Amino acid sequence: MTSKARVVIVGAGFGGLNAARALGKAALQITVIDRKNFHTFQPLLYQVATAGLSPGEIAAPVRSILRSHKNVEVLMAEVTGFDLERRIVQTPDADIPYDYLIIAAGATHSYFGHEDWEPLAPGLKTIEDALEIRRRVLLAFELAERQAAAGESELPLNFVVVGGGPTGVELAGTLAEISRHALAHEFRSIDPRRTHILLIEGGPRVLPTYPEDLSRSAEEQLRGLGVEVRTSAMVTLVEPGAVDIGETRLPATVVLWAAGVAASPLGKKLGAPVDRAGRVPVQADLSLPGHPEVFVIGDLAAAKDEQGKMLPGVAPVAIQEGKFVAKLIREEVERLGSNRNPEGAAPLSRSVRQGGGFDSRPTFHYWDKGSLATIGRAAAVAQFGKIHISGFIAWLSWLFVHILFLIGFRNRLLVFIQWAWSYVTYERGARLITGSTYLPGWTAPKPAASVTSERPVAQEIHSGTSK
Amino acid sequence: MTSKARVVIVGAGFGGLNAARALGKAALQITVIDRKNFHTFQPLLYQVATAGLSPGEIAAPVRSILRSHKNVEVLMAEVTGFDLERRIVQTPDADIPYDYLIIAAGATHSYFGHEDWEPLAPGLKTIEDALEIRRRVLLAFELAERQAAAGESELPLNFVVVGGGPTGVELAGTLAEISRHALAHEFRSIDPRRTHILLIEGGPRVLPTYPEDLSRSAEEQLRGLGVEVRTSAMVTLVEPGAVDIGETRLPATVVLWAAGVAASPLGKKLGAPVDRAGRVPVQADLSLPGHPEVFVIGDLAAAKDEQGKMLPGVAPVAIQEGKFVAKLIREEVERLGSNRNPEGAAPLSRSVRQGGGFDSRPTFHYWDKGSLATIGRAAAVAQFGKIHISGFIAWLSWLFVHILFLIGFRNRLLVFIQWAWSYVTYERGARLITGSTYLPGWTAPKPAASVTSERPVAQEIHSGTSK
Numbered sequence: 001m002t003s004k005a006r007v008v009i010v011g012a013g014f015g016g017l018n019a020a021r022a023l024g025k026a027a028l029q030i031t032v033i034d035r036k037n038f039h040t041f042q043p044l045l046y047q048v049a050t051a052g053l054s055p056g057e058i059a060a061p062v063r064s065i066l067r068s069h070k071n072v073e074v075l076m077a078e079v080t081g082f083d084l085e086r087r088i089v090q091t092p093d094a095d096i097p098y099d100y101l102i103i104a105a106g107a108t109h110s111y112f113g114h115e116d117w118e119p120l121a122p123g124l125k126t127i128e129d130a131l132e133i134r135r136r137v138l139l140a141f142e143l144a145e146r147q148a149a150a151g152e153s154e155l156p157l158n159f160v161v162v163g164g165g166p167t168g169v170e171l172a173g174t175l176a177e178i179s180r181h182a183l184a185h186e187f188r189s190i191d192p193r194r195t196h197i198l199l200i201e202g203g204p205r206v207l208p209t210y211p212e213d214l215s216r217s218a219e220e221q222l223r224g225l226g227v228e229v230r231t232s233a234m235v236t237l238v239e240p241g242a243v244d245i246g247e248t249r250l251p252a253t254v255v256l257w258a259a260g261v262a263a264s265p266l267g268k269k270l271g272a273p274v275d276r277a278g279r280v281p282v283q284a285d286l287s288l289p290g291h292p293e294v295f296v297i298g299d300l301a302a303a304k305d306e307q308g309k310m311l312p313g314v315a316p317v318a319i320q321e322g323k324f325v326a327k328l329i330r331e332e333v334e335r336l337g338s339n340r341n342p343e344g345a346a347p348l349s350r351s352v353r354q355g356g357g358f359d360s361r362p363t364f365h366y367w368d369k370g371s372l373a374t375i376g377r378a379a380a381v382a383q384f385g386k387i388h389i390s391g392f393i394a395w396l397s398w399l400f401v402h403i404l405f406l407i408g409f410r411n412r413l414l415v416f417i418q419w420a421w422s423y424v425t426y427e428r429g430a431r432l433i434t435g436s437t438y439l440p441g442w443t444a445p446k447p448a449a450s451v452t453s454e455r456p457v458a459q460e461i462h463s464g465t466s467k
Numbered sequence: 468m469t470s471k472a473r474v475v476i477v478g479a480g481f482g483g484l485n486a487a488r489a490l491g492k493a494a495l496q497i498t499v500i501d502r503k504n505f506h507t508f509q510p511l512l513y514q515v516a517t518a519g520l521s522p523g524e525i526a527a528p529v530r531s532i533l534r535s536h537k538n539v540e541v542l543m544a545e546v547t548g549f550d551l552e553r554r555i556v557q558t559p560d561a562d563i564p565y566d567y568l569i570i571a572a573g574a575t576h577s578y579f580g581h582e583d584w585e586p587l588a589p590g591l592k593t594i595e596d597a598l599e600i601r602r603r604v605l606l607a608f609e610l611a612e613r614q615a616a617a618g619e620s621e622l623p624l625n626f627v628v629v630g631g632g633p634t635g636v637e638l639a640g641t642l643a644e645i646s647r648h649a650l651a652h653e654f655r656s657i658d659p660r661r662t663h664i665l666l667i668e669g670g671p672r673v674l675p676t677y678p679e680d681l682s683r684s685a686e687e688q689l690r691g692l693g694v695e696v697r698t699s700a701m702v703t704l705v706e707p708g709a710v711d712i713g714e715t716r717l718p719a720t721v722v723l724w725a726a727g728v729a730a731s732p733l734g735k736k737l738g739a740p741v742d743r744a745g746r747v748p749v750q751a752d753l754s755l756p757g758h759p760e761v762f763v764i765g766d767l768a769a770a771k772d773e774q775g776k777m778l779p780g781v782a783p784v785a786i787q788e789g790k791f792v793a794k795l796i797r798e799e800v801e802r803l804g805s806n807r808n809p810e811g812a813a814p815l816s817r818s819v820r821q822g823g824g825f826d827s828r829p830t831f832h833y834w835d836k837g838s839l840a841t842i843g844r845a846a847a848v849a850q851f852g853k854i855h856i857s858g859f860i861a862w863l864s865w866l867f868v869h870i871l872f873l874i875g876f877r878n879r880l881l882v883f884i885q886w887a888w889s890y891v892t893y894e895r896g897a898r899l900i901t902g903s904t905y906l907p908g909w910t911a912p913k914p915a916a917s918v919t920s921e922r923p924v925a926q927e928i929h930s931g932t933s934k
Binding site for chain 1: 502503504505520521522523524526528530531534540541542543544545560561594595598605609612613614616617618619652653654655656877880881884885888894896897898899900901902904
C-alpha cells in the first residue's frame with residue numbers, strides 16, 4: 001500500500017485536463033471524475049452545431065488522453081456533492097476521498113430565470129446541445145422545402161441568435177455562410193439564400209469584452225455576410241415561432257441561445273458563497289477560502305486579476321489555472337514530504353502540524369496572450385495586446401490556433417482536412433438530421449395538397465382515360 | 468408548365484439513390500422521398516456502432532448527392548401510404564402524384580414476434596441504432612471500471628451478439644478487437660481484455676449464405692480474435708442482464724441483435740401479398756403484379772434469379788435493381804413519347820392506349836460480383852465466383868471495395884485516414900458516450916463505498932489530528 005497523496009479532479013474540461021496532465025508525472029495518485037467519458041473542445045462546438053464537423057472530431061475520450069499517465073485514474077460519474085470536513089467527493093455509487101481537490105466543473109447556460117425558454121431556444125455548451133441545434137437548423141430548411149413543394153405558403157426561414165458574444169457571433173456568421181453557400185443550390189422550391197439571420201445583443205455592441213474597434217469590425221463583417229445585427233435589444237419573451245423584444249414581436253423559426261452563462265450548480269454545493277453567476281470566489285492561490293486543500297478553477301471560479309478585474313470564462317484562463325494549481329500541489333507535496341521516512345508513513349503530517357503547511361503560496365497570474373473570435377468564412381477579429389486585426393488574417397490566426405490546441409493528432413488532421421475541403425467547396429460535411437423531426441412552433445400543413453399544380457401526364461394514360 | 472413524366476422514388480438507400488442518379492439526366496421529373504435527409508452507407512454502420520467512425524463520415528445528405536441533377540427534387544418526409552388507383556404517394560402534409568413509382572424503402576430488424584426484446588437488444592439498421600449500440604458498449608466498460616474502483620464486485624463484461632450473419636460477425640469481431648486492443652491499457656481497475664464476447668447463431672454455421680469453407684474460416688478467425696461462437700443455438704428469451712438459450716441462462720451485460728430482418732412496413736401498404744419477411748413479390752421486370760408503373764427494388768423486393776432463388780438483401784442487388792429500373796423507365800418513356808407533339812401534350816398516351824405500352828419489357832439479371840464479409844483487424848472472408856479467400860487479403864479487398872463505394876470524395880478520404888490511423892495505433896476515433904447513462908439490467912451499487920481501501924494520507928494532516 002502506498003501513501004501517495006490523493007488528488008481528485010472534478011471535470012475534464014480545459015482546466016481539469018491540464019491539471020491532470022501536469023500532475024501526471026508526480027508521485028501522487030490522481031482521480032479525474034467527469035459525467036462524460038470524453039473531453040469536448042468547446043471552442044469548436046459551433047462547428048458541430050453548424051454541420052461543419054462531427055462530434056468525434058472535436059472530442060476525445062478522457063481516458064485515452066490520460067492513458068500514458070499510470071498514476072491517473074478516470075471515472076465517468078456524476079458528482080452529487082462534497083463533504084469538505086471529511087474530505088470526500090460524493091457520487092451516486094461511491095464516496096471518493098481526497099487530500100487535494102480541484103473543482104473544474106465549468107459552466108452551463110443561463111436563461112436568467114426563464115428556464116422555460118430552454119426547449120424553445122437551445123444553448124451551446126455540450127455535444128448534445130450542438131446536435132440539437134444542428135437538427136433544428138437543418139430541419140427548418142427541409143420543412144420549408146417540403147411545404148413550398150406542396151404548394152403551401154412558404155415557411156419563413158427566420159433564424160434568431162440571442163446574445164452577441166463570441167458564440168452568438170460564430171453561430172450567426174456561420175448560419176449566414178451555410179444559407180448563402182452550402183445549401184444555396186440544393187433546394188428546388190425554396191431559395192436558402194433568402195434566409196433571414198438576426199443577431200440580438202442586449203448591450204450596445206457585439207463582442208462586448210473586445211476593444212470597441214473590433215466590435216465595430218465584427219458587426220460590419222457580420223452585415224457583410226448577410227446577418228442583421230440588433231444591439232441594445234433585450235429579449236423579453238420566447239415562444240414557439242416567435243421572439244419578443246419589448247413590444248416588438250419577431251417571427252423566429254429557430255431560436256438559438258448564446259446570451260447567458262451560469263457556473264455549474266456544483267459551486268453551490270461547496271457551502272461557500274457564490275456570485276450572481278454562481279461562480280465561487282477564490283483566494284489569490286485559487287483555493288477556497290478556509291480550505292487550502294480545495295481549489296476551484298476554470299469557468300466555475302470567480303478569480304480576479306491584479307487590478308481586481310474578473311478573469312473571463314475562456315479556455316486559456318482555465319488551462320493556465322489548471323497548470324498553476326497542479327504545480328502548486330506538486331511542489332507543496334514535495335516540500336512537505338521531503339523528509340518522508342523510508343517506510344512510507346504519512347509524509348506530509350509533520351510540517352503541516354508544525355504550522356508550515358500552506359504558508360507562502362504563490363499567486364495566480366493570468367497571462368493574456370490575446371483573444372480571437374471567428375465570424376465566418378475568412379471573417380474574424382483578433383487582439384494580441386495592442387495589435388488589433390480583422391478579416392482574413394485574423395481568421396487564419398484563428399484557424400491555426402484552434403487546430404494547434406485540438407487534442408490528438410488524428411483530430412487535428414481530420415479537422416484540417418474538413419476545413420480545407422469546406423473552404424474550397426463551400427460544403428459542410430456533417431449535415432445529418434438525427435433524432436426527432438419536431439420543430440417548436442411548426443405545424444404540418446393539411447394533407448391532400450399536391451406537390452405540383454401540374455397533373456401527372458401519365459395518370460390518364462395508364463388508366464386508359466383521356467380528356 | 469412541362470409535361471415531363473413524373474417519377475417518384477421512395478427511399479434514398481442504395482436502390483433509390485442509384486435509380487435517381489440514373490434518371491437524373493433523362494427528360495423526366497424525379498422526386499426522391501426519404502424520412503431522413505441523408506443516405507446511410509449501411510455496410511459501415513458497424514464501424515459507427517464500434518466507435519471507429521463518426522456518423523458524418525458514412526452518411527451524406529441526399530440533396531447534396533443529387534445536387535447536380537436539376538430535374539431531381541428531394542423531400543424529407545415520411546411516406547404513410549399509397550393510392551395505386553389514383554397514382555399517389557401519401558405523406559402527412561402532401562399527396563404526391565406519379566407516373567412511375569419506385570419503392571426502395573429497405574428493411575428493418577425483426578424480433579420474430581418478440582418486439583419487447585428491442586429495448587434490451589438493439590439492432591443495427593440506422594445511424595441512431597449505431598449510436599445506441601456504441602453508447603451501450605462503451606458505457607458497460609465505464610460502469611465496470613467505476614464499480615471495480617469503488618471496491619464493489621466487478622460488473623462482468625459479457626457481450627452477446629445474436630445472429631451469425633455478416634452484421635453479427637462484424638460486430639462480434641470488432642468488439643473483440645476493441646476490448647483486446649483499443650481499450651486494453653486505458654483502465655486501472657478492470658482488464659478489458661477479459662471481456663467475454665459470445666456470438667449466437669441459430670443455424671449450424673456462421674455466415675450461412677457463404678460457402679461452407681468460408682463459414683468455417685470465419686468461425687476460426689472469430690475464435691482467433693477471442694470470440695466464443697455458439698451455433699445451432701436459438702435465443703428463447705432476452706431479459707435485462709441475461710439471455711436464455713432454451714434452459715441455459717447466460718449473463719449478458721450488453722445484447723446486440725443481428726438475427727432477423729423484416730422488410731419495411733410500407734410493403735404491406737401496397738395491397739399486394741407479401742412474403743413471410745414482409746417482402747413484396749415482383750415480376751421479372753421488378754414491377755408490382757398488375758401495376759407495370761410501380762417497381763419495388765432493394766431489400767423490400769422479393770426478387771428471384773433465373774433459378775428461382777431469392778436474391779439476397781445486399782447493396783449490390785439494390786444498386787443493380789435501381790439502375791435496371793431507371794434504364795427501363797428511361798427507355799420506355801423515350802419509346803412511348805417519341806412522337807411527342809411540340810406543344811408538349813401528354814406524350815405517352817397514344818401508344819399506351821394502342822396497347823403497346825408495357826410489352827416486351829426486359830428481365831432483371833443480377834450479376835453477382837462476389838461477397839465480402841469482414842470480421843476484424845486483418846480478418847475477413849471473400850468469395851469471387853469459385854475463388855474463396857480468407858484473412859488479410861480478403862480484408863484488404865474488403866477495405867478497398869468499401870472505400871471505393873463510399874459516397875463522396877471527402878468521406879472516402881476521411882474514412883481512409885481513420886482506418887490507416889486505427890490500423891497503426893489500434894485506437895478507435897469516435898469513442899463518445901452521448902445520451903442517457905442507463906444500461907438495461909445495471910443497478911448502481913450502494914453509495915458510501917470508498918474508491919480505495921487506502922486512507923487518504925493528508926486527511927489526518929490537514930485536520931491536525933494524528934493516530
